[in-house]
Amino acid sequence: MESKFTGTIRKFRYGDRRDIRRICCETALMGQASSIFFEDDEIFADALTLYFTDYEPESSFVAEAKGNVVGYLVGSKSIKTMEKIFLRRIFSPLLSKSLLRGTLIKKKNISLFLGVLRSIIKREFRMPEFSKEYPATLHINIDKDYRGRGFGSRLIADYLTYLQREGAIGVHFATISRKASIFFAKEGFNLLYEGKRSYFKHVLREDVLIHIYGKKLNNV
Numbered sequence: 001m002e003s004k005f006t007g008t009i010r011k012f013r014y015g016d017r018r019d020i021r022r023i024c025c026e027t028a029l030m031g032q033a034s035s036i037f038f039e040d041d042e043i044f045a046d047a048l049t050l051y052f053t054d055y056e057p058e059s060s061f062v063a064e065a066k067g068n069v070v071g072y073l074v075g076s077k078s079i080k081t082m083e084k085i086f087l088r089r090i091f092s093p094l095l096s097k098s099l100l101r102g103t104l105i106k107k108k109n110i111s112l113f114l115g116v117l118r119s120i121i122k123r124e125f126r127m128p129e130f131s132k133e134y135p136a137t138l139h140i141n142i143d144k145d146y147r148g149r150g151f152g153s154r155l156i157a158d159y160l161t162y163l164q165r166e167g168a169i170g171v172h173f174a175t176i177s178r179k180a181s182i183f184f185a186k187e188g189f190n191l192l193y194e195g196k197r198s199y200f201k202h203v204l205r206e207d208v209l210i211h212i213y214g215k216k217l218n219n220v
């Protein structure tokens, strides 16, 4: 792996915003495009990346190859703060924007909302609280053509060093990708929880397992 790596990892700059939003949409469902299950890239990218790029940009990193951004790791030192800001500052404007754009009445999106509603009724979102022991979080994606070349591993390493310097005691996050789970286990994350989710059944024809991974950190 070491010999294949020919890129650069650096801190996020505001000019990377467009690339992060693009990669987020192109890799959303286990490495495949969000358009498979959601119609409106602008709203999708806002929902998944706006907090990180606009409210806590200092906690994010990008991977570059030949001067182009080919991957990112967006993070937060405190998932609780992130959730608060999302609810207070992002959610309402995002809802208004979605109403104006007609996002909520697109067929694919209605199917997804119904799936999520079904999951809520089935109590699939109930799970243990990990943010006390593992307060930080992350979200990582690499462009298709650049996977398996060490970018993900380097992004994780730089982010964990950053978190340790910032005094974070732990980090946790979710993934539904089995392939990404192998990657996270190799990176030394522990599986904290696994649970069934049915909201993608209309697209994947099966339930998926959500995996919560975590790692405790020693401060430096």
Ligand SMILES: CC(C)(COP(=O)(O)OP(=O)(O)OC[C@H]1O[C@@H](n2cnc3c(N)ncnc32)[C@H](O)[C@@H]1OP(=O)(O)O)[C@@H](O)C(=O)NCCC(=O)NCCS
Pocket: 001, 027, 030, 031, 139, 140, 141, 142, 143, 146, 147, 148, 149, 150, 151, 152, 153, 154, 174, 175, 176, 177, 179, 180, 182, 183, 186
């Ligand atoms: C998962 C992902 C972030 C990993 O990044 P990456 O740059 O491809 O991974 P690396 O090249 O740094 O690999 C590091 C190690 O993990 C292993 N690994 C990475 N992806 C793997 C996969 N899909 N299957 C099995 N092992 C994998 C590598 O073989 C490597 O092991 P080694 O050090 O023993 O050689 C990236 O492949 C990706 O974005 N995938 C699609 C979207 C996704 O699933 N994102 C995560 C959502 S939470």
